[in-house]
Amino acid sequence: MKYFDSPYKQLSRKINTWCNYTQRLDTYGCGCQHDCKYCYAKGLLAFRGHWNSNEPAIANIKTIRKAINQLTVSDVIRIGGMTDCFQPIEKTHKLTLATIKLLNNHKINYLIVTKSDMVASDEYLNVYDKKLAHFQVTITSTSVNDYENAPPPQKRIDAIERLYNCGFDVSVRLSPFIPQNIDLTILNKIKCNKILIEFLKINHWIRKQFDIDYSEYSLRFGGHDNLQLERKIEYLKGVQSFSQKSVGEYVYEHHKYFSNNYNYNKNDCCNLTLNLSPEPQLKLAL
Ligand code: SF4
Secondary structure, eight states, X not given: OOEEXXXXXXXXXXXOOSOSOOOEEOSEEXXXXXXXXXXXXXXXXXXXXXXXXXSOEEEOHHHHHHHHHTOBTTOEEEXXXXXXXXXXXXXXXXXHHHHHHHHHHTTOEEEEEESOGGGGSHHHHTTOOTTTEEEEEEESOSSOOSSOOSOOHHHHHHHHHHHHHTTOEEEEEEEEEOGGGOOHHHHTTOOOSEEEEEEOOBOHHHHHHOOSOOTTOOEEETTEEEXXXXXXXXXXXXXXXXXXXXXXXXXXXXXXXXHHHTOSSTTOTTOOOOOOOSOTTOBOOO
16 A cells, blocks of 8 residues: 655645645545546646555645644644545545544544545434534536546535535535536526536546547637636526535636625635634644
């Protein structure tokens, strides 16, 4: 089994949106068993030979503990920056579970982003701290697909609804939003108040791996091909049933447009419900 160090880190805007939450921590690395064909992290690491989807490396818990010790109670850390923290390997190694317990002990807010329904299983529901835990559960299609090895969309939808029913801060993460793959009737029936939408951006790697119609992706920004703003606005008209809608953007002008004209929270496209400590300087000891 391979191990790797996983300190929290700032990621480049090249793979990020204009997101507030750039402190990220991976419990598994150098590969993700979900092996999505459009995966940006895989695109970055595979050509250097640092990606193994079958056997991801496991984070060093000592490094995680050290990283968490550097955080303050006003920080929010995203678990799962380059890989999914609830990929199947978690069933055996429980590094994500151990990390959540550490974050709870230190009263640090955490944002879990995942494509797995494991996130809403009893074992984890019993551990999350409602004041600290925030969730984004990703779907990219409303029917079973062959471009992700993650649990099927309906299981993820069930997980979203379970977290929501339990009173957690949870969003449907429609990312990437590929309009052809989404049945809006199914999407609009999901029982959750929040949705975060991110559109697909295409680079050379994704174009080679992921075979869909790219004819509408005519806007070049930051080395990626994107939909034009007008097309994005048109596609968003079908997303209706959520009381708190948000678009996370990569194209800066589009980010400004959606922040000012669409997003529930102009200052936070992730739209987390946070109650952060007014004592940002407080350092926590282990
Ligand atoms: S779940 Fe995320 S990190 Fe894992 S392969 Fe898919 S896109 Fe990449």
